[in-house]
Amino acid sequence: MRLDLRSLQSFIIPVGLILVWQALATAGEISGTVLPAPTAVFAAGWRLALSGELWSNIGVSAWRAAIGLAIGGGIGFTLGLANGASRLFERLTDPTLQMIRTIPHLAMIPLVILWFGIDETAKIFLVALGVFFPVYLNTLHGIRTVDSQLVEMGRAYGMSNWALFTRVVLPGALPSIFVGLRYALGIMWLTLIVAETISASSGLGYMAMNAREFMMVDVVVLSILIYALLGKLADSAAKLLERATLSWHPAYLSV
Amino acid sequence: MTARSLSTVAFAPGVGRPVALRRDAPNASITLRGLSKSFGDKPVLRDIDLHVPAGQFLAIVGRSGCGKSTLLRTIVGLEGPSSGTIQVAGGRSDAGRIMFQEPRLLPWARIVDNVRVGVRNGGSKADARKAALAALDEVGLADRAGEWPSVLSGGQKQRVALARALVSHPQVLALDEPLGALDALTRIEMQTLLERVWREQGFTAVLVTHDVSEALALADRVVLIENGAIALDVAVDLPRPRRRGSVEIAKLEGAILDKLFGDIERPTDESPLHREAVA
Numbered sequence: 001m002r003l004d005l006r007s008l009q010s011f012i013i014p015v016g017l018i019l020v021w022q023a024l025a026t027a028g029e030i031s032g033t034v035l036p037a038p039t040a041v042f043a044a045g046w047r048l049a050l051s052g053e054l055w056s057n058i059g060v061s062a063w064r065a066a067i068g069l070a071i072g073g074g075i076g077f078t079l080g081l082a083n084g085a086s087r088l089f090e091r092l093t094d095p096t097l098q099m100i101r102t103i104p105h106l107a108m109i110p111l112v113i114l115w116f117g118i119d120e121t122a123k124i125f126l127v128a129l130g131v132f133f134p135v136y137l138n139t140l141h142g143i144r145t146v147d148s149q150l151v152e153m154g155r156a157y158g159m160s161n162w163a164l165f166t167r168v169v170l171p172g173a174l175p176s177i178f179v180g181l182r183y184a185l186g187i188m189w190l191t192l193i194v195a196e197t198i199s200a201s202s203g204l205g206y207m208a209m210n211a212r213e214f215m216m217v218d219v220v221v222l223s224i225l226i227y228a229l230l231g232k233l234a235d236s237a238a239k240l241l242e243r244a245t246l247s248w249h250p251a252y253l254s255v
Numbered sequence: 256m257t258a259r260s261l262s263t264v265a266f267a268p269g270v271g272r273p274v275a276l277r278r279d280a281p282n283a284s285i286t287l288r289g290l291s292k293s294f295g296d297k298p299v300l301r302d303i304d305l306h307v308p309a310g311q312f313l314a315i316v317g318r319s320g321c322g323k324s325t326l327l328r329t330i331v332g333l334e335g336p337s338s339g340t341i342q343v344a345g346g347r348s349d350a351g352r353i354m355f356q357e358p359r360l361l362p363w364a365r366i367v368d369n370v371r372v373g374v375r376n377g378g379s380k381a382d383a384r385k386a387a388l389a390a391l392d393e394v395g396l397a398d399r400a401g402e403w404p405s406v407l408s409g410g411q412k413q414r415v416a417l418a419r420a421l422v423s424h425p426q427v428l429a430l431d432e433p434l435g436a437l438d439a440l441t442r443i444e445m446q447t448l449l450e451r452v453w454r455e456q457g458f459t460a461v462l463v464t465h466d467v468s469e470a471l472a473l474a475d476r477v478v479l480i481e482n483g484a485i486a487l488d489v490a491v492d493l494p495r496p497r498r499r500g501s502v503e504i505a506k507l508e509g510a511i512l513d514k515l516f517g518d519i520e521r522p523t524d525e526s527p528l529h530r531e532a533v534a
Contacts (some may be wrong), residue, residue, distance in 0.1 A: 153359040156333055157352070157372050157419075167372070171363040248363040250405045 036218040041225065044218035053207070058226065061196065061203040064120065065188050068127025073184055076132040077177070080139025084173070085165075090140075097136065105129045106194055118199035123192060130191040131184035138180025142173030175249065178242045185234040193227055283309040283350065283426035283459045285330060290339035292325055292483075299325045301483045302339070307476075309426075312453055312460040314470030316511065317480035324431055326480065327353075327463045331429045343427055351427035352420040356435050358412035360404040366415055367391065367400035373419035390422035391415070393452060410441035414448065421452060428453075430462040434469065443499075446472055450496065467511050471504045472497055479511060487514050 018038050024030050025037030032040065048054035079097070083090040105126060116122035146169050154168045196205020204223055211219035246252050285307040292300040299322045307313050317323045328334045330343060331353045343351055352373065360369045370387035378386075391397045394414040404412060413433055420428060430449075434442045450473055453460050464470050470477045471491055479487035489511065493503055 149355070149357060149359050150361060152333065153355065154372070156331065158375070159372075167364070168361065171361070174363075246363075248403045248405070 033215075033217060036221060040218045041221050044216070045222050048207075048219070048222070057202060057204050057207045058230075061192060061205070062230070064123045064196075064203065065127060065192050068124045068192070069131050069184065069188050071124065072128030072131040073135045073181070075128070076135030076180075076184075077139050080136045080177075081143065084140050084143025084169075094140075097133075101133050101137075105191065109195065109198060113199055118201070123195045123200065123203075126195045127188055127191050130187040134183035134187060135177075135180045138176045138183070139173065142176030142180075143169060145176065146172035175242075175246060178238065178246070182235060182238045182242075185238055186231065189227060189231050189234065284342075285427065285459060285461070286340075286342040287330070288340045288342075290326075290329065290336050290341060292322075292329055292334060292337045299483050300329070300336075303483075303485060305478070305485065307459055307461065309459055310457050312462070312473055312475045314462045314464060314474035314477045315480055316464055316467055316470050316477060316515075318515070319465060321480045322483040323463045323480045327429050327431050327461060330461060331427075350425060351429060352423065352425035353429040353431060354413075354416055354420045354433040356432040358404070358409075358416040360412055360415055360419075362404055364404075365400070366396065366402055366404060366407070369404060369415055370418045370422050373422040375423045386422050387418070390418040393421065394418045394448060408441075410437050410445060413437065413445060417445075417448070417452070421456065424456060425458055427459045427461070430460065430464075432463055432465065435465070442469070447496075449473060454495070467508050467515075468499075468504070471507055471511075472499065477507075477511060479514060481515075487511065 021030075021035070022038045025032070025035070025040075030037075036044075045054065079093065083094055108126065108129065112122045112125055116125060150168050150172065151164065154164045159167065192203075193205045196203040197209050198205075200206040200209075204226060208220050208223035211217075211223070243252055285305070287303050287305040290300055290303040290305075291298065303326065315323045315326060325334060329336055330341060331351045332341075332343075333353070360366075361372065364372070367384060367387050370390050371383050373390075374383040374386055388397060388400055391400055394417050396411060396414055396418065399407065399411070404415065407415065416433070434445050437445060446469060449460075453473075460473075462470065462473060467477075474491055477487075477489045477491055478485055479489075489507065491507060493501075497504060
């Protein structure tokens with residue numbers, strides 16, 4: 001029971017904020033055109049959920065995020081592995097990648113719109129570009145910092161290159177790869193929402209921008225709250241995955 | 256003086272060793288001829304000739320930086336020689352196993368899976384697991400098989416590393432100061448364990464250590480390396496199990512330390528160094 005009480009503690013501030021917000025809105029201290037009451041936001045959510053608009057927009061955004069993450073993260077992971085394994089490959093590709101990295105990927109938006117218009121490809125491209133770097137950098141770092149003594153042990157005990165990779169190098173790099181993944185998830189939502197806000201005909205960002213045109217502040221606030229929830233959800237999923245695969249790590253040991 | 260400065264010392268097997276228990280290891284001898292090794296311009300080993308007969312427990316002692324670890328790593332093939340030849344176990348490349356100063360266990364593998372790393376490829380997974388459990392039993396850790404390495408103490412980790420080295424029944428076991436980081440009591444326990452498994456399995460053991468008394472407690476023969484060359488080659492023809500601090504051991508220890516420190520200061524009977532050796 002004590003554990004339950006402790007985990008409840010992290011809800012005190014968010015719930016308290018909502019209560020204060022509701023109280024101020026009910027008392028008329030906050031104008032509904034500036035910040036609608038939580039009940040009004042909830043009502044807007046209920047309305048959009050019933051009409052199906054909310055789900056289709058969340059679905060479209062989640063799909064874009066997932067595809068972009070899979071493409072950008074996949075390429076970043078592969079290049080990180082390749083450059084971690086081969087100095088030659090690193091010399092060939094890393095300087096170029098580091099150069100591209102210094103460009104804020106959102107600065108590419110005008111160019112991307114010129115290239116791809118405002119259809120799916122543009123959003124997926126931006127998300128992929130955004131998540132690529134944290135995954136790439138942290139995978140490379142993870143591989144590079146694998147304990148060389150363990151690698152030597154593996155070789156001395158006759159491990160093949162494949163066994164060395166799957167049993168020593170990859171597990172050793174995993175904590176760092178997860179750091180990259182969690183960064184990437186944050187960038188994924190950020191990129192997607194910005195891209196959808198600027199140019200889209202569906203998705204959460206579009207829903208918010210569309211609501212702004214009609215002065216529907218409750219829907220705008222609802223969208224923002226959903227971003228927060230989705231971001232938190234993605235981070236929790238990554239944490240869960242981390243916990244499951246790093247159960248050997250002293251930091252996760254639950255004996 | 257019991258110490259003999261010979262490179263071709265007549266080797267007599269230890270008296271108390273139970274010959275009947277020894278496995279058949281026909282070709283587990285080690286022969287080095289004219290072995291030299293340098294890192295860049297810096298010579299580490301100079302023209303070493305050494306023959307270790309099958310089943311011998313050889314200890315290599317010397318000051319840090321004298322080249323003793325490099326010699327061991329060259330024997331097991333972790334370093335290539337700059338010149339000269341190495342023949343281990345009749346040329347079989349996978350006959351030897353090494354134990355490092357650090358346990359070097361995979362933190363993400365359960366203890367039994369860490370031991371399984373030492374099982375040679377080819378057998379089934381169930382056989383490998385069985386062999387690993389048997390090896391763990393040998394070092395007294397069978398009940399910890401399913402745990403993570405991080406929960407073990409330093410001495411226990413090193414015992415798992417020993418099980419990993421032994422699970423494939425190597426013909427040659429190279430030990431690179433494996434007890435150097437352990438506390439004094441754990442170290443004595445580990446020495447006893449090492450001696451027991453060596454007597455049971457009969458592999459050829461090469462132990463690198465900076466601790467002369469450890470070398471004398473375990474080895475049939477002690478080789479002293481100085482500046483990359485063999486400076487002393489002593490047969491330790493004492494019955495096993497050896498009693499710590501016996502007069503014979505103290506005498507040999509004194510002789511080796513004499514040689515080791517001879518260039519700087521020769522310890523006398525009154526010097527603290529010698530008294531420590533006799534005590």
